[in-house]
Amino acid sequence: MQPTGSSHDLGLRPSTFSTLCEALDYAAGGETGVNFYNGRGELYCALSYGELREQSLELARRLLGLGMEKGDRVALVAETTPDFVRFFWACQYAGLVPVPLPATVHIGGHQAFVNQLRKLLENCRAEAAMAPEEWLSFLQEATEGLELRCVGTPDVFDALEPAVGELPGAEPQDTAYIQYTSGSTRFPRGVVIDHATVLANINDMALNGLRLNDQDRFGSWLPFYHDMGLVAFIIMPMATQRSVDFLGTRDFAMRPRQWLELMSRNRATITSAPPFGYDLAAMRVRASDAEKWDLSNWRVACVGAELISPEPLQRFAEALAPAGFNPRSYVACYGMAECSLAISFAPLGEEMAVDCVDAEHLQQAHEARPLDPETAEREGVRVAKYVDCGPLLPTFEVSIRDDDGNPLPERHVGSIHLRGPSVMSGYFEDEASTREVMSPDGWLNTGDVGYLVDGNLVVTGRKKDMIIVHGRNIWPQDLEFLAKQQPGVRFTDAAAFAVTDEHQHETAAIVVQCRERDPARRDELVKNIKGQVRAEFGIECVVELVPPRTLPRTSSGKLARSRARQEFLARRAAETAAPSQANVVNGPGKAAAPPVEENRDRARRLA
Amino acid sequence: MSTDTGDQYQEILQGLYGMLERFPTRNIDLQEQTDLVADMGLDSINVMELLQEIEDRFDIIVPLNVMSDVRTVQDLATQVQRLIRENS
Numbered sequence: 001m002q003p004t005g006s007s008h009d010l011g012l013r014p015s016t017f018s019t020l021c022e023a024l025d026y027a028a029g030g031e032t033g034v035n036f037y038n039g040r041g042e043l044y045c046a047l048s049y050g051e052l053r054e055q056s057l058e059l060a061r062r063l064l065g066l067g068m069e070k071g072d073r074v075a076l077v078a079e080t081t082p083d084f085v086r087f088f089w090a091c092q093y094a095g096l097v098p099v100p101l102p103a104t105v106h107i108g109g110h111q112a113f114v115n116q117l118r119k120l121l122e123n124c125r126a127e128a129a130m131a132p133e134e135w136l137s138f139l140q141e142a143t144e145g146l147e148l149r150c151v152g153t154p155d156v157f158d159a160l161e162p163a164v165g166e167l168p169g170a171e172p173q174d175t176a177y178i179q180y181t182s183g184s185t186r187f188p189r190g191v192v193i194d195h196a197t198v199l200a201n202i203n204d205m206a207l208n209g210l211r212l213n214d215q216d217r218f219g220s221w222l223p224f225y226h227d228m229g230l231v232a233f234i235i236m237p238m239a240t241q242r243s244v245d246f247l248g249t250r251d252f253a254m255r256p257r258q259w260l261e262l263m264s265r266n267r268a269t270i271t272s273a274p275p276f277g278y279d280l281a282a283m284r285v286r287a288s289d290a291e292k293w294d295l296s297n298w299r300v301a302c303v304g305a306e307l308i309s310p311e312p313l314q315r316f317a318e319a320l321a322p323a324g325f326n327p328r329s330y331v332a333c334y335g336m337a338e339c340s341l342a343i344s345f346a347p348l349g350e351e352m353a354v355d356c357v358d359a360e361h362l363q364q365a366h367e368a369r370p371l372d373p374e375t376a377e378r379e380g381v382r383v384a385k386y387v388d389c390g391p392l393l394p395t396f397e398v399s400i401r402d403d404d405g406n407p408l409p410e411r412h413v414g415s416i417h418l419r420g421p422s423v424m425s426g427y428f429e430d431e432a433s434t435r436e437v438m439s440p441d442g443w444l445n446t447g448d449v450g451y452l453v454d455g456n457l458v459v460t461g462r463k464k465d466m467i468i469v470h471g472r473n474i475w476p477q478d479l480e481f482l483a484k485q486q487p488g489v490r491f492t493d494a495a496a497f498a499v500t501d502e503h504q505h506e507t508a509a510i511v512v513q514c515r516e517r518d519p520a521r522r523d524e525l526v527k528n529i530k531g532q533v534r535a536e537f538g539i540e541c542v543v544e545l546v547p548p549r550t551l552p553r554t555s556s557g558k559l560a561r562s563r564a565r566q567e568f569l570a571r572r573a574a575e576t577a578a579p580s581q582a583n584v585v586n587g588p589g590k591a592a593a594p595p596v597e598e599n600r601d602r603a604r605r606l607a
Numbered sequence: 608m609s610t611d612t613g614d615q616y617q618e619i620l621q622g623l624y625g626m627l628e629r630f631p632t633r634n635i636d637l638q639e640q641t642d643l644v645a646d647m648g649l650d651s652i653n654v655m656e657l658l659q660e661i662e663d664r665f666d667i668i669v670p671l672n673v674m675s676d677v678r679t680v681q682d683l684a685t686q687v688q689r690l691i692r693e694n695s
Binding site for chain 2: 105106107108109110113134135137138250253254255280470527528530531534535538539540
């Protein structure tokens with residue numbers, strides 16, 4: 001088997017189409033396509049866009065054979081497989097709306113995963129649901145009692161009686177897909193993206209952010225249910241007629257070297273990952289690898305989705321220098337599912353720019369006053385460093401606003417508002433949540449906080465209270481819910497927020513009010529909460545037990561999470577200063593170092 | 608359990624202990640009933656590393672649906688033994 005080539009005679013059209021169907025019709029005339037590799041690095045499926053189109057048209061008829069109507073939702077457990085891609089395009093031709101569902105289950109996390117799937121299936125009111133064989137039992141459990149027309153593996157759908165007549169296809173304003181990246185697991189919000197919307201974002205990225213050329217080739221291990229995995233690596237390569245090489249997310253996590261092996265073998269030029277992805281790969285790379293690989297074609301290494309700390313990126317660049325990896329390939333970027341995907345890219349081929357500002361002044365006056373580190377050290381002033389995420393893509397209008405909605409000048413910190421053709425139409429069947437973030441004249445309040453410098457965007461904080469671990473957004477409400485499920489913990493007893501551990505990685509802390517005095521039972525409670533959090537989210541968290549009425553509330557009785565966090569940090573700092581008095585904290589001893597404020601604030605996210 | 612399968616199980620168990628000892632174990636004594644996440648505190652990245660070692664060492668592929676019901680070292684050893692048997 002041979003992978004599809006990187007170039008062909010078909011002229012590069014960077015996403016100048018009115019619908020995704022039209023884009024695939026065009027790409028089908030070339031020789032590029034999608035390639036799937038297993039964990040051992042073997043190619044197990046290569047499909048040209050022509051073949052993919054044929055298969056998708058065939059499947060579209062079978063989906064319609066179920067009697068579904070235009071706009072009905074088809075949920076797809078989004079494992080990295082050729083079937084997912086085929087189903088995604090089949091839905092477009094059939095006028096149906098694909099809804100990618102997460103394909104990630106943690107050790108011991110069976111029930112949590114089933115519950116999560118069920119929430120999403122109910123929220124999007126799916127008419128049909130597909131899962132690959134190894135995920136089917138979870139999907140079956142999750143759909144028990146729900147009335148779907150069909151739940152099964154791809155084989156089951158392929159055996160359906162096809163509908164006759166013309167395929168409905170799509171109009172530019174039809175919904176192309178629903179994305180659940182941004183919602184909490186308990187209160188999911190589905191981002192609704194139209195054909196014209198996603199194509200506008202891809203066109204903007206292709207022409208301006210990435211400046212695609214007719215030799216570019218994509219490579220990715222990002223999950224298909226993540227906006228970056230879906231938009232940047234399934235839709236964009238197709239809509240720009242480029243080949244793409246896929247490695248499963250789980251295969252990457254187990255054998256990170258395969259990612260680079262693949263980039264080298266096929267001379268891929270564009271990839272993207274959260275910082276932890278580069279970190280994981282750097283830890284496993286052997287000197288002998290770097291000597292035999294050729295990464296000199298790799299021109300864009302996007303970095304987004306979580307806090308950017310430069311050290312792992314430096315380690316990665318050093319380890320891969322013998323393979324020809326250029327550190328100027330790193331491109332810091334910012335985006336979110338609500339804007340289809342991308343909002344800004346740092347300039348290509350330049351070193352990552354860091355803005356150094358007076359930290360004190362930033363906190364007090366919300367102004368980012370430039371300060372060079374040497375002066376700061378001489379004068380004993382604290383410096384905050386933020387990665388510059390570059391100019392906004394040209395189709396976006398940006399406005400930085402204060403709490404009353406007034407526009408702010410450059411270098412003043414406020415909430416980032418955006419408007420433009422890539423912005424979602426709203427959250428699926430959730431007018432209240434949509435109104436919360438979108439104004440009638442089309443401005444989206446991202447909830448993220450930042451400032452502008454010469455038109456470049458610098459993000460200093462993100463969506464209120466969001467915790468981001470390994471590029472994944474975790475809502476504090478979801479963690480608090482798990483704590484409150486424990487016997488003896490009442491509804492008002494928990495507060496969750498982000499802290500940084502001793503390696504400067506972001507993690508979650510949960511403060512729980514507890515009346516129990518028996519040490520054994522207290523330990524048991526901490527252990528159970530941690531176990532629940534691991535099962536549901538696969539992360540290690542810090543749990544602190546405090547006496548009742550410790551958690552701060554606003555005058556209206558709402559939990560004041562950021563104050564709860566400050567008080568937690570103060571307790572931690574006091575405990576570190578006087579370790580003998582440590583008796584309240586039940587978290588692991590190794591995480592006892594007080595988290596560093598600046599690092600948390602260096603947050604950068606690409607949804 | 609016949610002696611043969613019993614021996615095989617013990618061998619797998621010892622192999623797993625060897626792999627698990629390299630993770631931060633918070634000074635706990637590894638036993639069959641040790642909970643991989645609740646007691647050992649393995650996070651999702653650790654689990655992936657462990658799976659890779661298990662797959663390479665025992666020459667098996669561990670499907671996802673197996674891990675979602677594994678909690679203890681014993682659960683893991685039992686599943687590995689089953690997968691090896693299915694493989695041969």
